[in-house]
Amino acid sequence: MRVVVLGADGYLGWPTALHLSARGHEVVAADSLIRRRWDVLCGTESLVPIASMKRRVERWKQVSGKQIVWEKLDLTSLPDATALIAQYQPDAVVHFAEQRSAPYSMISGPHAVETQVNNVVGTLNLLFALRESAPDCHLVKLGTMGEYGTPNIDIEEGYIEIEHNGRKDRLPYPKQPGSFYHLSKVHDSHNIMFTCRAWGLRATDLNQGVVYGSGTDETDMHSELRTRFDYDDIWGTVLNRFCAQAAVGHPLTVYGKGGQTRGLLDIRDTVRCVELAALNPSDRGEFRVFNQFTEQFSVEQLADRVRAARRAHGLETSIDHLPNPRTEMETHYYNAKHQRLLDLGLVPHSLQDSLIDRVIGLVERYKKRIKPELFAPRVDWRFGGGGKIAAPPKRSLHVATAPSISARG
């Protein structure tokens, strides 16, 4: 299978590219590298030093004997997106290439606009590129469980059968996303669903939960193959941040009551889920949705798990409840289905103390690089903020740069 991985420089994109390559697929890794620039703007940095894409790909060749093709590319350029798809004629495109931080999207108007334009335009361009040059290619798109919000009924996988006034239909599951970032993913989902119906494209939307873990079998093979690890308020995901806090003896910072329940998964399951989706494409015209997570936890439960893992080594960890910077329900019903990837053969890693130990162990190796001031939330959902975070650079997006696609016939 030939796979293009978009967003291959990211926390999940890079391990996915490696995993697919290790499993014998032909991999083209593409990224605009904007995530490294956003780090500079936010005063954040991966805890684990990461090599350049060029270096990573060379190291992978040397370690595994396998070739990953590296392409620097910005999806918000339609000509570049079209050229990439036309050149490689992939069987599948795995699309991670989005601004993926909810707090970042809530800093200010320009950050909200940057997030939605980057994500929506990149995905639109990809859809047009697929229609033009590879209509049979399977789009595997990374969405988020956050698209659903926290409804008071069970969350299904993308669609729900509704009976109403004596009639029935199977309709897209209603969405209640909780930030401009999560909203951008909902916009993408609607756009992709439409193109499957109108153009006969095939797509799988992976509504992923919160990912934890420091790496995969492949990223562990060499220090230059490591993936980034974020522990800060902007890019860090909750369990990784708790592990980082525990490692340096900082209290675990729980937002509000900590009753917020979410689906989570191990990064090693992310890469496996993506491969399973790619190996089992949806039909032409089908927009398929998988909920990609393995276990549900409340934030409080996660803090307790980290505390327990430390206690097993005789170490005490405290928990601080901070005013919640987000507007979200702190106690709510949550029961989300996640059957379809299991049906395709996923064997999940459950959250073990040993995993928590492993992540904490990694943090301890790079302890000196931790900036504890980055633990506290800088962005408030109601007022924005971000302290010293700079405005996004004046990036001129050429809304229209390609000639109009010629009429049929």
Place this chain on the structure above:
Amino acid sequence: MRVVVLGADGYLGWPTALHLSARGHEVVAADSLIRRRWDVLCGTESLVPIASMKRRVERWKQVSGKQIVWEKLDLTSLPDATALIAQYQPDAVVHFAEQRSAPYSMISGPHAVETQVNNVVGTLNLLFALRESAPDCHLVKLGTMGEYGTPNIDIEEGYIEIEHNGRKDRLPYPKQPGSFYHLSKVHDSHNIMFTCRAWGLRATDLNQGVVYGSGTDETDMHSELRTRFDYDDIWGTVLNRFCAQAAVGHPLTVYGKGGQTRGLLDIRDTVRCVELAALNPSDRGEFRVFNQFTEQFSVEQLADRVRAARRAHGLETSIDHLPNPRTEMETHYYNAKHQRLLDLGLVPHSLQDSLIDRVIGLVERYKKRIKPELFAPRVDWRFGGGGKIAAPPKRSLHVATAPSISARG
């Protein structure tokens, strides 16, 4: 009541500005005038000659004694949007300022991107401007009935009570929009709903049906007060196009079987609905949805109504069934609720032969300006197209031009 009307140069924006002014409200009319530039790009033109905004406002002053303030302004600039709201401190903002043609959005990738960026960014900027400078102001947003698509169950007004696995919730009604334009309105609706919840803004989303008619009491007062009338394949709405075709003895062009059923309303009801919504604001934090139409018709029924109106004058009209350029169901269930505006006091105009006669009469006055080659659909939903329609101009959208909003406190 002080009202800012955004998109005040459009088919509906201008009559709305006049109606609100006639009813004694203080009106600020704003527009980027981009619609006139899009006409040049598409080779289209309003059948009825329209005066410049400056001229219109002067004429209105002279005819009515009332002052409308005119502001040329592009909402995709956050500083400009913020300055407008800060300066006028409106009680309500009526937001028509979007690219509103489904065929235009389907021409090519750049046209799809232009549509979604223009609409989503303009609305995001407006939301930030309201949060910053007028959080109590009521946003009256023009949506479209096309957001819902054609589900096999009754269409409710924005929300639906769902019972599922023994639990219940009232959730946003699932959306199945049918073009990149309709999708942009769904994106807007989700963004606005979120800001009502997160920031306590107040908003009413008017999911409007297909509008017909040549003007209102106010636009009829002077030739320089007339609003535009579109009969072409890109901007013309179905009933107006049929009237134009009938007037010049052209067959009525029905797409496919003509079983597509939609909600419609008279332009005189549009202006009244907007005023009713504005006079009865939603609560702080409330995102309210009204379905804004008065009657349902299939396309075939509309063609028959026009034919019957002509026959009453002894004139025969033929009907051509063209291959449907859109991807839509041609026979389907359709039952959409539209009670809430009636509850606020709307007294609808029903579709009368006299109205059809009046529209045809208007077209006959400007018969020489009709270009019959603009009746045939140039844009196919599956392949794009548009013939000689130019690509959108290379408009540099500065994704970020404002300083980041400062942190709380």
